[in-house]
Amino acid sequence: MSLLVIGTVAFDAIETPFGKTDKIIGGAATYAGLAASYFKKKGINLVSVVGYDFPKETLDLFNAHGINTDGIEIKADEKTFFWSGKYHNDMNTRDTLDTQLNVLATFEPKVPESYKDCEFLMLGNLMPKLQLEVINQLPNRPKLIVMDTMNFWMEIAMDDLRETMKHVDVLTINDEEARLLSKEYSLVKAAQKILAMGPKYLIIKKGEHGALLFHGGQVFFAPALPLEEVFDPTGAGDSFAGGFIGYLAETRDISFENMKRAIIFGSAMASFTVEKFGIERLVNLTQDEVEDRVQQFVDLVQFDIELV
């Protein structure tokens, strides 16, 4: 039983107060796949598209992490999707400097036959219509579908977004997107409205302020780890989602209690990602480092109150 991850595999160029990069490897599916690989050791299948300029070494790197790349289409006469951005001093806001869609402009995801036993599906941030097409290509509905999206689609493709949302179990968005989607400032009210739009679970990511999981009348809050420096926030949300679904796919338990654990593991992966540029920190972690990091989350929030 496999975990299918769809999303971008791309080049990024990033500028933060700590420095800037040339073209480095990025993309939602890249971060999500790598983060998931620390929990699900095999059976992670990627669907994406790259151009002739994408390094074979990176595909090898995916494979070395147990990630199947048969579903990554390589377009021989086009270039890989490229995004460039600059973060402001507070690291919570950024300007997009350049977006070159390239291969993404005509991308039509195709789920290979060998991927179709998909039990867990991660729809990384992409045009909502394409996310829905992936769901429709699967012969059996997965046990759990997680969808990430962003404000951009709320502005230009809200109808498609609303349609796709009806088909997923978990939606992950940030606080500003939750407010935009619901037209409510209070995140509690926003969550109630968004849960009425289709998803049974809503994760609201608040960056350095942690994440909230809503389900029916239940709420769970996971903090972000207080770090000395957030070096580069790119990919934090995708790493979070990848760790989240990777843990769920490995344990095959989608109870609320296990989702709490999955959110902590996802938060741990995000906390690694922001420590370096791009995927630098995410590619060489040891299992001990992951467990030590999760233990830091436990120490950060656990307390012992006995109520009468």
Add this chain to the structure above:
Amino acid sequence: MSLLVIGTVAFDAIETPFGKTDKIIGGAATYAGLAASYFKKKGINLVSVVGYDFPKETLDLFNAHGINTDGIEIKADEKTFFWSGKYHNDMNTRDTLDTQLNVLATFEPKVPESYKDCEFLMLGNLMPKLQLEVINQLPNRPKLIVMDTMNFWMEIAMDDLRETMKHVDVLTINDEEARLLSKEYSLVKAAQKILAMGPKYLIIKKGEHGALLFHGGQVFFAPALPLEEVFDPTGAGDSFAGGFIGYLAETRDISFENMKRAIIFGSAMASFTVEKFGIERLVNLTQDEVEDRVQQFVDLVQFDIELV
């Protein structure tokens, strides 16, 4: 053994997106004392100053909550301190519309003889020099001194503030104040610098994003309760501090583990305060309501991960 609370007892006029009030009861010592009274049932002593216009009913209300008001000086020919403010839509920022110091302009705190067995001391937000004078009036150093302050004193009385900080155990400030005081954006770095200035414990309040407790290399994070509406944030920080020290004073345990619990109880009291204008919610709580609220915090953050 008693808990001494010093701070303002005042009138406020508040405007929020949900409505506005005429003059209502406010003040740091008011909120802190009332919040503490849900944990420490007797032996809470207030030191403050009010004018001839302050209602006797409110002093009676304090007494009914087990709060001793012998240390509240009543100036027969002056008016009570008055503050008026308007909150912005996000409820995180506010404009001061009016400040009338009145009795506060010449306030010299005097700790009554009957208060001098003080074991726990809460220095509510006041001129740092006055906070230090209170410490100096005590014959024996309290077991725990908690100090609240604000950006205003960092701007006009930094030297006094730095001096007072050397004499306290716990400092409570918000995130912006921590950055201002330390000149560090990262709260982790800010905490390291501030802990080097004197306090052994630092609590950084992040409003709707919860609170962080730093001590040596340890960190604890307590979330704020996600509420449908924050109706009026006035007094949230003081209620937090009052619940925190009230719980510690009642249990007389100042271990890090017990401080974690105290922060949760403080957060619970703050979550009540913001539900209504002024002290409306804080004056009529039942013990069951307090415990139910604390249980909500437990449910909000507790998870169960077993690491190998």
